[in-house]
Amino acid sequence: MKPIIELSDVHFRYPGATENVLNGATLSIEQGEFLAVIGGNGSGKTTLCKTFNGLIPNYYTGDFSGSIMVDGSDVSQMTVSEMSFRVGYVYQDYENQLMRPTVLDDVSFAPLNFGAPDFMEKALWALETLGIEHLKDQSIWQLSGGQKHLAAIAGVLALDPQILIIDEPVAQLDPHHAKEIYQRLKVLQEDFGKTIIVIEHHTEFIADFCTDVLLVDQGKVLWKHPVRQGLLQIEDLVKRDIFPPQVMQAALNCEIPLDSSDFPMTIADAQKYFHGLQFIEKESESDRIVEKKEQIASLENLSFSAKTLSNERKTILNKISTSFHAGERIALVGTNGAGKTSLMKCLTGMNKPTSGGGSIGSHSFEKGSLEKLSQEVSYIFQNPEEMFIQDSIKNDLTFFSQSRERDDSSFIEKLIQSFRLEEVLEKDGRLLSGGQQRRASMAIGLATNPTLLMLDEPTASLDVQSRKELIEILQEMDSVATALVATHDMQLVAEWATRVIVMEQGEVTFDGTPREMFDYGHVWKRAGLVPPQIVQLSIELGMRPAALSVNEFTSRIKEGVPDGVC
Amino acid sequence: MEFVERFKKSFNIEWVKLELLKTAYGKKETYMGQLDPRVIMIWYLIVSLLPWFTFNFVILLGLAVYTSVLALITRVSPLIIFLLAISVIGELGYIFIVVFFMGGDFEAYASLVTLTLKIIIMSIASIAAFASMDPEKLSDALLSFGIPAQFSFAVSYGYRMLPILMDEYQQIIQSFRLRGKAPEKSGFLKWKLIYYYIVIVIKAFYPMMLNTAKRTRTTVEALEVRGFSYSLHSEEAKKQKLSHLKIKGKEYQFIAVSSLILTMIHIAGHFYYI
Structure with missing residues (x-):
């Protein structure tokens, strides 16, 4: 595998700002990765991702130094338009990225702007790949949030870029639709060989779908690891208010000698890990003691x-x-x-x-x-x-x-x-x-x-x-x-x-x-x-009633060591 | 009283919003809606210019009837007709008052009515033309007439923003009302209440503009990423964009029939001069 994105020692300051947002960022991303970019507030995640498609330094002309190579070319020598064939960018407020009245119009907007004679085919292909061709004649403003998001992704996919960047894909969606978006992205990565980069802080989704994690801190890339190893850097994460998946928190909370190499990340992992544990029953009536007030x-x-x-x-x-x-x-x-x-x-x-x-x-x-x-x-x-x-x-x-x-x-x-x-x-x-x-x-x-x-x-x-x-x-x-x-x-x-x-x-x-x-x-x-991950896990483990929080889960474990551990 | 209740139920912000959206986005299956937008634009230019070359009342009436029939065929929303009617009635009333106080006679009134009639023809023609074109067709027609792509895009983007702006406006107004206090007594003809609403409607304007302006930051960036500025200098892009515009049998038929009717109106005006 060859790196598709390589940054070395990138510094950047927005025009008029007093401090650098990027402070010597260095990284390399390989083709076909599903990468999660994480970091605290104001750490420079979004700014970092905007260097991949050349918005920085070509659109935002601040103080810039360092080198950005994407797919073998130097980004600072390319225009933003040229880069959009290689890198697609979906904004966190994706609604403002949709600028045409109907879905098909919007998805064909970019290919049409570049004068592609087959713009219609390209747009239809993008819609089909994301499974939303039935929406093509709908007005944008009548779509639900999840549908709008898919339309925005289709809009950048229509140019068939190698790399897709999605800023906070699930922030405004219900969990059901959120999962659907990730499943579609996974298809793009696995079946179409795209490199997918998401800015995300829901570690449950990272554990389920991503292959690699990259932690940004104060404009620097602190580390980049395969997903399991990354999520295990618990100290680094918690310091930046990022919490590992609930099942992992549960495993950490247990006072059981643990081997960190098979810490569970997903519900399936955790089922094996906690298999055979006995739980203290809890009277579900206890919640009801609360008397009805006025x-x-x-x-x-x-x-x-x-x-x-x-x-x-x-x-x-x-x-x-x-x-x-x-x-x-x-x-x-x-x-x-x-x-x-x-x-x-x-x-x-x-x-x-x-x-x-x-x-x-x-x-x-x-x-x-x-x-x-x-x-x-x-x-x-x-x-x-x-x-x-x-x-x-x-x-x-x-x-x-x-x-x-x-x-x-x-x-x-x-x-x-x-x-x-x-x-x-x-x-x-x-x-x-x-x-x-x-x-x-x-x-x-x-x-x-x-x-x-x-x-x-x-x-x-x-x-x-x-x-x-x-x-x-x-x-x-x-x-x-x-x-x-x-x-x-x-x-x-x-x-x-x-x-x-x-x-x-x-x-x-x-x-x-x-x-x-x-x-x-x-x-x-x-x-x-x-339901939250920990609730799903308790249900799978046959815990009645299901634990509602990680603390409750661990406090209800009876003496004993889970099968999976030893 | 029952009528007032019914009126209040159906005539509210929600209704205005729906009507405007229908005008902008509704399915254009009417006769005019299926024509090439360039033909409609040219038709509109001619019909709205014609009245200014004549003082012949018969021709003007003929034109008014002709444009009204076309407007009826395009099934214009009642809201738009209502707005037009209000402005026409207001105009006539105001002319009447002016003439009355200035001591003019019927002749003065008649000549001012002629002017009003000309304006009415223009407005009805524009309603018929623009209600039958969706924003996309309009912007494509403008582009093909050689108007800069920035401008023609602004037209279609403006329409795209319309529902967003209206939602935002409605919510800000509600936000004002949720924390405001309506006057206890509504006063003579409810003037206190009406004044309260007018103040809100004006004040709500600023937060709406600020909120919307903030959102367009992303839009501007996304325009760049999605190749819009590239398309401004690309002939190929323009060609592809306009490839769906074609003048066929239907358009020729429309041109022929329109010319015939307009000629007949002018001939009629020649014989029966008022």
Whole structure:
């Protein structure tokens, strides 16, 4: 195998910046690798990947030194257009990469720009290879998130590049669709011999699909190893807030003499590794001791339908009846398009129920205006930028109380402290980092002092550190408000929620504790959910009820040594 | 009251959004929609210029009827017609008031109505033409007329951005309402409430623009990666892009029938002069 990408001693500084983003990066990547690029926030992962297709130094003309060789040519001597035949790049915010109205138009955009007479064949080939030829006549804006992502990949694949770079492929997808994307990428690597490079921090996916791992730190390549060896550099990883796959964490936690060479990475590995262990039974009733507190909101036969482009009425929510109680931590789960966001919008008054309804406090969901309902309910948009309607975080925080001519300054002061927003108070929300934006948007939501706080996909596209902070904040929320969180993040469900509502095609198909839900395989399978790795492992090992966290898993191991180890 | 309720139910932001999207993206299976966009563009130029060469009321009426029939055939969205009707009624009313206060007589009014009629013909013709072309066809037609590719791409990209902008706008407005406070009493003719909404609609504009502007950073980079700037200087790329435009029997038929009708309107105007 010959290296297809070689960097030696690459330094780079963005124009106008004071510090180097790349600080002597040196690496070599072989053809046919499936490489995961990992690293902490601001370590230079994305910048590094942008050198592979010549965006750096040819499009961003900052201070550059070093050499980049891709497929035998010196990148700094090539134009970005020439490089796009060799390297395809899919952005983290891939939606903005799609620029034509329909899927086929968009996928044929690049070949057409280069004047290829067979642009249509190329586009169709790319669509077929990714298995989405049935979408070719759809409008881009009607696609779901997962479909858009596949369309974006097809758009760069149409030029048939040797190398594909994908920045955070699964950040905004539910686990089911995330796996699908990775399976398609794996096909491209194995059957078509492409080199695939992903920027990723979900180590479960890395373990399942990648062949190599590369750790970036402070603009340098710290090391590059085959995947098993890479994920075993636990000290290096944890220092940068990257956690090994849950099954590996479990093996590490065990007080059993271990041979690191066969540490499990995937569920299949772990099944062999932990085979024959006995587990302490746990009464599933123990979760239920929590007494039901005062009811804060109720829904009765709430239905909602909307008009589609072809003038048909589509039922989005179908006769939903339930109630919420003080102090509950509710997770609302289901695949994309199951109706989670629509339900939350009905509770804020943004959507008016077409029949049925319900009430919170003295306000009804059918009649109450957004302004009235907002005294009880707060909704935090999936995209935090939607929450920034003033020119500084401070004004955003006080917007609610000022419009009501109330003085909440001591309450707001407390929020600022607990969300650590002191430094960004005077800044515009759009200029903050991802984690700061999320914290600020939650504080803004809480500033209305709601009884019911709703969050839409709060952990999507957050790095591990910010995600950890967010969960800590959510955990302290019980005393303040009832939280209703729509999420794909099953680890959040397992470790945080006290109640799960599963939605499927506008109906509630399950309502109970997370433990019960993961115990009833048919519930989550039917709803297209994928439990966290540790839950799947416990199910495979016949543990009843399944352990919800790594700590629980290891604490329930009875004395003895697993078969696989000795 | 029931009518008001029904109106409120069907006439909301969601509806406006759907209608605009339908106008931009709906299936173009109408008669005009199947024609080569270049023919439609030329037809539009001619029909919207013709009224300015005459003061003959019969010809103008004839043109108005002719363009309206074509607009009907292209099944223009009720929203667009509603907007046009509002502006026409507003225009006529305003002319009436001006003439009345300036002490003019019926003649003054008639000549101003002629001007309005000319503008109406232009607007109806543009509705008929642009509602029957999707953005792609429009941008291809512009490109083939030799207009720079940057501009013709901007047209089609603008359409692509339309749903994104509208979603963003709607969400920001909702964000304002979710934390704002509507006036307790709505006042005479609900003017307080209307004022409250107008303020939101204006204020929501800025966050929308900022959010969208931020997103386009990726778009600009991606344009480069996907060879757009390369295509600007490539004749081959332009040829491939326009290879699907062809003038066939249907187009010739349309040209013939249109010329015939326009000639007949002018002949009629010659004989019956008002």
